[in-house]
Amino acid sequence: MRLRRLFVTSNGHFCIGPSKTQVGDIVSVIVGCNLPIVIRPxxxxxxxxxxxYVHxxxxxxxxxxxPIGTSRWVDISLS
Structure with a gap:
């Protein structure tokens, strides 16, 4: 698993993501994407x-x- 890192979210979900993942990054489900995405403010x-990968x-x-429409779903801008 070169360039990948095992980590656990603050909610206790086991994940495998980019080796550049840092504390404070957010695992996001973006509508239309096939995989969860790690994003950084x-x-x-x-x-x-x-x-x-989020187990x-x-x-x-x-x-x-x-569910869609709850407070956990927000619009964001990516750069």
Whole structure:
């Protein structure tokens, strides 16, 4: 797994993501993407760090825990 890192989110989800992943990065499910994305706050926008594997969230399971329209879904700008 060159250039990959195992990490655990603050909610306890086991993930594999880019080796550049840092504390404070956010694992996000972006509508239309096939994989969760690690993003990093950058001013009023976010920078894409890379794609991630999130255990139990790879086949739409995130929608069971966080249905569309709840406060967990927000619009963001990527840079």
């Amino acid at each position: 950058s001013g009023s926008c976010f920078k894409v760090v890379g794609e991630a 139990n969230y790879m086949a739409g399971e995130v929608l069971k825990d966080h």
